[in-house]
Amino acid sequence: MIFKHIPLDRVSWITTGFLGITLFLALTAAPAYLIMHGMGGFMAAMFAFYMIATGLSITLGYHRLYSHLSFGAKWPVRFFVLIFGAAAWENSVLNWACDHRRHHKHVDHDDDPYNINNGFFFAHMGWLLFKLNPEPPMDNVNDLRKDPWVRWQHKYVHLIAVLVGFVLPMVLCGLYYQSWTAALGGLLIVGILRTVLVQHATFCINSACHYFGGQPYSTKHSARDSWVMALVTYGEGYHNYHHEFQHDYRNGVKPWQFDPTKWSIWLLSKIGMTYNLRRVSEAKILLAELTEARRRLEHGVAFCNSKPLTDAAKVKLQASLDYLHQKQEELATHYYQVQKGVTERVEFSKSKVRAWRRDIQHSLDHLDQVVSRFRAVRA
Ligand SMILES: [Zn+2]
Ligand SMILES: [Zn+2]
Structure with missing residues (x-):
C-alpha cells in the first residue's frame, strides 16, 4: 500500500486540495472551455494582463523587493504587488519571504524548506503538501512586519486572492460579453488556468533552477543558470548568479540575458517609482x-x-x-x-x-x- 508511507496526520489538506483541484481543472475544464467557446480579444487581454501582473508581483515584489530588499519602491508599486501577489495564490508576502530567506540561508540543507536534495518533486511542490513539525518560527521577517500594509495583506491574503484572483476576472468577463458562459470562462481561464501557470513557474525556480543549467559563478550550492528557465520565470532562471549575489536587483546580469523583472525595476526607476537599485560591482x-x-x-x-x-x-x-x-x-x-x-x-x-x-x-x-x-x- 503506497498510502502506508505517507504521513497522513501531517498532510496540509487545504493546500493539497487547492493545488490538486486547480491543477485538475486547468488540465480538463479550461481546455474544454477553450475548445467549445474559444477566447475573445477581451478575455485574451485579461489573461495576458493577469499573467504579467501576478507573475511580476511575485518575482519583482515578493522576491526581489520584499525578500531581498534589492531596491526601494514607492507606495503604488508596493500596493500593486501586495494585491496581485495575493492573487497569485502563493500566500502572504510575510510567509513567502520567511520561507525564501530560510532557503537562501540554509540552501541544500535540512532547514532549507525546499531542499533539492529531497528530490525534484519535493522542491517543486511536495514541500507544500505537508506541515512541518514543529512549524519553524517566523523570526526572520521582523523588518517586514513593521510595514502596516504587509501586516494588512497577511491578515486578508485569502480574501484578496478570492476577490482579485477569481471573482474580478469572472465579473469583468461576464459584464463585457454579457453572458454567464463568459463569466465561467473568466473564472476558468483568467482565474484558475492563470493561477496554475504562475504557480508552477514559481515552483520551477525551486526545482528546475536547482537542477538544470550551468554554474558560472559558484558550485558551493546547487543553484543553476538557465536561459530556458529564465523564459518561463520572468528572468529568475539565472539562479546561480542570484544565489551568489542575492541582494542584486538583477538576476540576468549580462545585458543580453532575458530578465523582464530587472527591466521592469529599471524602467520604474526612470519614472521615480523605484529607487536605490542595488548592484554588485x-x-x-x-x-x-x-x-x-x-x-x-x-x-x-x-x-x-x-x-x-x-x-x-x-x-x-x-x-x-x-x-x-x-x-x-x-x-x-x-x-x-x-x-x-x-x-x-x-x-x-x-x-x-x-x-x-x-x-x-x-x-x-x-x-x-x-x-x-x-x-x-x-x-
Ligand atoms: Zn534557490
Ligand atoms: Zn532569492
Missing part, C-alpha cells in the same frame, strides 16, 4: 567567474593526469595539456589583479573586463576540447 562578479573557471580548469587537468595513457597518446595530448597549463597561469594572474581591484575598490574599464571575460571563455572552451580529446584517445 563588475569586479566582484568577474572574480566569482574567475574563481569558478580556475576551479574547473584545475579539475579538468587533474582528471587528465589521473588516467594512465600510452606513450603515443601522451605525445598527442601533451601540447593541449601544456596549453591548458598556460591558460591556468594566465587566469591566475587575472584573478590576483581583479582581487586586488576588489579590495582597493578600483573600477576596471569596460574593454578590460570584456577582454578578461573572453579569456575565461577561451580557457573553458579549450578545456572542453582537451577533455573530449582525452576521452577519445582513451577510448
Whole structure:
C-alpha cells in the first residue's frame, strides 16, 4: 500500500486540495472551455494582463523587493504587488519571504524548506503538501512586519486572492460579453488556468533552477543558470548568479540575458517609482567567474593526469595539456589583479573586463576540447 508511507496526520489538506483541484481543472475544464467557446480579444487581454501582473508581483515584489530588499519602491508599486501577489495564490508576502530567506540561508540543507536534495518533486511542490513539525518560527521577517500594509495583506491574503484572483476576472468577463458562459470562462481561464501557470513557474525556480543549467559563478550550492528557465520565470532562471549575489536587483546580469523583472525595476526607476537599485560591482562578479573557471580548469587537468595513457597518446595530448597549463597561469594572474581591484575598490574599464571575460571563455572552451580529446584517445 503506497498510502502506508505517507504521513497522513501531517498532510496540509487545504493546500493539497487547492493545488490538486486547480491543477485538475486547468488540465480538463479550461481546455474544454477553450475548445467549445474559444477566447475573445477581451478575455485574451485579461489573461495576458493577469499573467504579467501576478507573475511580476511575485518575482519583482515578493522576491526581489520584499525578500531581498534589492531596491526601494514607492507606495503604488508596493500596493500593486501586495494585491496581485495575493492573487497569485502563493500566500502572504510575510510567509513567502520567511520561507525564501530560510532557503537562501540554509540552501541544500535540512532547514532549507525546499531542499533539492529531497528530490525534484519535493522542491517543486511536495514541500507544500505537508506541515512541518514543529512549524519553524517566523523570526526572520521582523523588518517586514513593521510595514502596516504587509501586516494588512497577511491578515486578508485569502480574501484578496478570492476577490482579485477569481471573482474580478469572472465579473469583468461576464459584464463585457454579457453572458454567464463568459463569466465561467473568466473564472476558468483568467482565474484558475492563470493561477496554475504562475504557480508552477514559481515552483520551477525551486526545482528546475536547482537542477538544470550551468554554474558560472559558484558550485558551493546547487543553484543553476538557465536561459530556458529564465523564459518561463520572468528572468529568475539565472539562479546561480542570484544565489551568489542575492541582494542584486538583477538576476540576468549580462545585458543580453532575458530578465523582464530587472527591466521592469529599471524602467520604474526612470519614472521615480523605484529607487536605490542595488548592484554588485563588475569586479566582484568577474572574480566569482574567475574563481569558478580556475576551479574547473584545475579539475579538468587533474582528471587528465589521473588516467594512465600510452606513450603515443601522451605525445598527442601533451601540447593541449601544456596549453591548458598556460591558460591556468594566465587566469591566475587575472584573478590576483581583479582581487586586488576588489579590495582597493578600483573600477576596471569596460574593454578590460570584456577582454578578461573572453579569456575565461577561451580557457573553458579549450578545456572542453582537451577533455573530449582525452576521452577519445582513451577510448
Ligand atoms: Zn534557490
Ligand atoms: Zn532569492
